[in-house]
Amino acid sequence: MPRVYLAAYGCQMNVLDADRVRDLLATEGWETAGEPEDADLYLINTCSVREHAEQRASAVAGSLKRWKAQRPGRRIGVLGCMAQREQGELFGRLPHVDFLCGPENYPALPEMLGRLDDPAVTHLAALEQHGEVLEVEASRRGGAFQAFVAVSQGCDRTCTFCVVPKTRGLEKSRAPEAILAEVRQLAAAGVREVTFLGQTVNSYRWEGTDLGDLLRAAAGTEGIRRVRTITHHPAHMTERLISAFAEGGPICPSLPMPLQSGSDRVLAAMRRGYTVDRYRRLVDRLRERVEDLELTSDFIVGYPGESEEDFEATLREVRAVGFLNIFAFKYSPRPGTEAFPLVDDVPQADKERRHRLLLDAQAETSRARNQAQLGRALEILAEGPSKRDPSRLTGRDRSGRLVHFPGQAAQAGTFVQVRLERASGLSFSGRACIEES
Ligand code: SF4
Incomplete structure (x- = not known):
């Protein structure tokens, strides 16, 4: 062969x-x-x-x-x-x-x-762009207990720094029947946690079906214990979808929802389609309705024209919003994007410094927020041995918190109640209280 x-x-x-x-x-x-x-x-x-x-x-x-x-x-x-x-x-x-x-x-x-x-x-x-999404039997991906499922591909937005709409074309949602058949196949093969993927997963729409409907249907699939979602765009978060997240159960309260910058001037230049105030109000609404919600965000530092004041505003937002984690990137011009011809005028040294300061601010915020979680018992899906210490397991709770605890490799794929004992910048250490299957 x-x-x-x-x-x-x-x-x-x-x-x-x-x-x-x-x-x-x-x-x-x-x-x-x-x-x-x-x-x-x-x-x-x-x-x-x-x-x-x-x-x-x-x-x-x-x-x-x-x-x-x-x-x-x-x-x-x-x-x-x-x-x-x-x-x-x-x-x-x-x-x-x-x-x-x-x-x-x-x-x-x-x-x-x-x-x-x-x-x-x-x-x-x-290399034609005709809007076809690859449909493949999912049963072969069995054996693992976590799986990604694409609900859509491509993107209809026009963020100036991003090449995705060019390379992956306009957004194409998959039919709900195909998505849910894939979820059932994965569940039958032993998958317990599915993650719905889309460039802007929350803009998913197929006739009258939105992402919330898909989440509910997947959550009701026998064998599925958790449904996650990546990545949300603030402009597409509807009350109807928030209601689905508020129902909880297998629908995980963990939202990757990039803010990208804390400066309205930069957000407008990036053509993100929201202001900082709108983002903050959305976060408030989500937190009011979705229990134990955790947010993660991407940020770009050094976008053309980003001043020290713009960057200070980003630092302020990172401290004020309270993300579980952030991913920070130094801007680099990408051929084919609208921002490509702009003068890349933020010196590399400033990009490096801003990048470091942003990560430091997040680490400080995480430490303070994580301390408040100590003593809680969380249901962790054990993903496998920790990379640093194979006598410990690594896993996440429903909100996406990363937890390390003593355990055996054979426990991978099981759900374990873990009491949080210590917090570091980005993760927790704990101890199993009761083991589940
Ligand atoms: S950053 Fe995200 S929302 Fe914006 S164009 Fe790229 S894929 Fe679409």
Whole structure:
């Protein structure tokens, strides 16, 4: 059987796409190789959102020239956003790459691979944007107890710094029947926690069905104990959806909802579609209605024109809102975005300093907030041994709090009541009180 090795960079959507491509190829007789040395085909699923992710994928693709020369018949495919953004130019930089496949063309992969069997065929590309979402049987992803499920792909928004609408196209929601069939298949294969993914997951809509309806239906699926969601856009958070989160149960009160900046001037320049005040009022409404809600946020520092005052405003918001965690990025111009031609006028040293100060502010806020949680007993889904200390397990509660506690690797996938004893900047240590199945 031919064997494929698949490397994925970037967001969870990319990781999920890689899984789905693996499943699709498995139905065509491809085995997954654990190491590149064992593979006949090397696929790199790329990300274009940050310059760094593209550089890493390019470095890997460059280094594969030797890998390909080691055995006749080996092929290299570049998938995803970088292939879509660079198009045929990528072959100029990396001529040993055999084919490119954009995020909306994965269903065409088996046919492309068939065509590459013809020695006369080189350098294929499938980069049309026609709105097709790859539908694959989910049953093969069984065995694990957590799984991602894409509810939509692409994005209709026009944030000036973001390349996603270009590379992944406009938003396409999947039919609720397909999503819920996937959830049922995953549950039957042992999955207990599903995470619904969308670039703006809360703008999901299919005729009269919104994300809240999907959450309720997934929460009612036998075997499913938790349903999570990534990523929410503040402008699409409706009262109807807040009501679904307020119902609780398997619907987790954990919301990744990027603010991006604490300055209205910068938010307007980024074309985010909300003000800081609107975001704050939304957070207040969510906290009033959704018990034990925790929010996480992305921030970009050093967007063109960001002044010290703008950055101070971001620091203030990080301290005032009280996020569970934040992800901070230093702005880098991305080709194909509206912001690309703008002068990247914030010096790198200032970007570095602002980045560090923002993370420090979050660490300080987290420490204070986490202290207030000590003594609570939380239901933790044990995800596996801690990376630092294999005699301890790592897991999360419904709100997304990261907890380490003594336990055995065999407990992975079980729900354990853990009493929180100590808090650090980003996580908790605790001890099991009662174990559940
Ligand atoms: S909402 Fe904005 S940042 Fe998020 S994917 Fe869409 S364009 Fe990009």
